[in-house]
Amino acid sequence: MKCRTDPRLVRFAFPFIAAGLTAHAQNAASKILIGDTKVTVIHSYQGPASLPKPAQAVVLKFDIPSNVITLDHSPMSHILSHDPVAKMKHEEGRDESPANVAQNVQAAFFKTLAGELQKVSLPTVAGTQQEIASNSIIIRGGFTDVNLGNKTKRMIIGFGRGASDVKAHVVVSLNAANGPILLSEFDLTSVSGKKPGAAATMGVGSAAASAGVAVATDGKATVEGDASRMAKAVSKQVRAIMAAQHWISPVSMESDAK
DSSP states (O other), rough: OOOOHHHHHHHHHHHHOOOOOOOOBBSSSEEEEEEEEEEEEEEEBBOOOOOOOOOEEEEOOOOGGGGGOOOOOOHHHHHHTHHHHHHHTTTTTSSSHHHHHHHHHHHHHHHHHHHHHTTTTOOOEEEEEGOOOOOOOEEEEEEEEEEEOOOOHHHHHBBBTTOOOOEEEEEEEEETTTTTEEEEEEEEEEEOOOBBBBBBOOOOHHHHHOOHHHOOOOOOOOOHHHHHHHHHHHHHHHHHHHTTTTSSSSHHHHHHOO
């Protein structure tokens, strides 16, 4: 059996190795569920010394290679992508291009993450590696799987059938004066909802003919919705680090997380 190195780990680890990363981390992976997102913690900071409180968080653009995006070619997806509502919102055909999907997922992720971290008074900006100031939390990573699922199955059948599927790898570090410090590294996986489709209450024929009911059933079961929920999970991981370092109180963290 051939042993292959996961290219994700090489890609995300290289900047830290090159910079002479100093970190205390635990190697045993642990799995937790935050809302509708499964979090597998790979490393977390265990250093004895208190770290300086960061002035801001900088989110580097999360990579979404086109080869990890699986489009939805189901009939319902095509219909709804070209209906009057989509045209009115200027979203016609938005899920029929990998570039559009990547842009929408990235935008949903950053908007939610920035909003969540603002709750604990941590200003959050989008930036690049060259723009990172000292004493900043750096959040970097990439989406490793973005599957739009099958909207027809999701709307009519439900119960998790045809659900979208999104996975991501995240690295959180502190850009300290003496070099970057790894705070946390984890994988995220969206957890499909089990809400019944329209056929469960209307009958197959009526459900298939009623796009309005199908749209209502679909709700936030989209890759953008997955990305937004993942951002909330990332925020909770960052807030847990902040509480452990006494940058915020555990009480304020719990109240803001609700």
